[in-house]
Amino acid sequence: MVDVNSKDAASRSLETIQRQSSGDPAKPPRWDIIELLFFAYRDFVGDPDDVLDQFGFGRAHHRVVHFVHRYPGLKVADLLDVLRITKQSLGRVLKQLLDEGYIVQKSGEADRRQRLLFATAKGEALVAQLAGLQTDRINRALKDFTPVEIEAIGRFLSAMIDRNDPDKVLQVILGQASAKTDGRTNKT
Amino acid sequence: MVDVNSKDAASRSLETIQRQSSGDPAKPPRWDIIELLFFAYRDFVGDPDDVLDQFGFGRAHHRVVHFVHRYPGLKVADLLDVLRITKQSLGRVLKQLLDEGYIVQKSGEADRRQRLLFATAKGEALVAQLAGLQTDRINRALKDFTPVEIEAIGRFLSAMIDRNDPDKVLQVILGQASAKTDGRTNKT
């Protein structure tokens, strides 16, 4: 440890020593947005944690049951694209949700290799409860915003998402977002 | 497995079967924002992963070295507040960053029990590289936004953050955000 007791560093308050920028002045880092996104997401995903604990679940279960509920008939492969995790990792969480009756599988009609996923009433109830907490936070945050501002916020979040290989779910979401914002449909 | 081959479920496309809402109609879940935040954050934090891999680091290292760089002289306790993790968990990644020379410690001048953290040039370079990637994404997303819209986006993200027990770092960030939005300077 460097025990120099540096006066200048140690004695300044957090406010005064905070860095303003530190790179190419032509492309200043967006420290504000970077950090606001970190904190906003930290608190946003933190809301459901207590509830999930009571069910013996973690955030992974939340993500899975959420997307299955929202996009009934989702294939396992779709879910892997959305969550960007491996089959292994999904497997355990999915098995738990199946075993405990939050999700059911049906084999595909056209392609019977596929396992289409559906949330049960139990699963829907869980998702609704968790979405309620997050919706409360969002509504609180948006309380004093105009519709135009809210539209801009959605457009920003949408623009932050990779467009290179949009999976099925993403196509739906981005399609909706742009449909809302400019009236264009995006069904390609 | 429920192998019913349900026609109605399996044959509908993802677009047509997507749920519109499923709860109290008086408080409809904000599915759009919930999911946009998920995808936006997924891709936002995904950018640095490849670089971090090359350094043998993970996202935990990124968060630590980021905040230490941005708020030089941060105490260990402050970092715990910001990251919302335990001392144990922080300990491991912090030790690695110290051992490999990305961060140094200095004991506090006023209170010599404190270990004030500072990023080295090596640490700053890493943070700058990672912030560059994220800034590129943000700038791309904000390309066609007006200053007024950008201000609203920042205000929204800020409003999504818990106000109950704002730690030191958060006070700085939120102070800045409000200073920007209403013209007050915040140099204290």
Place this chain on the structure above:
DNA sequence: AATTTACGTCAACCATATTGACATATCTTG
């Protein structure tokens, strides 16, 4: 002098992710 605080550390454990290999059922294609 006693207590509290800031930090570090040990041990055990858990959740969630990884890679790689392999099995099965089913669809597609030559």
Place this chain on the structure above:
DNA sequence: CAAGATATGTCAATATGGTTGACGTAAATT
């Protein structure tokens, strides 16, 4: 129809990043 590709499941081993609880030391506070 045979061969190959695809969708899914599973086994084993491993890594990362998180947890709790206990304990120790140095330094500040009372």
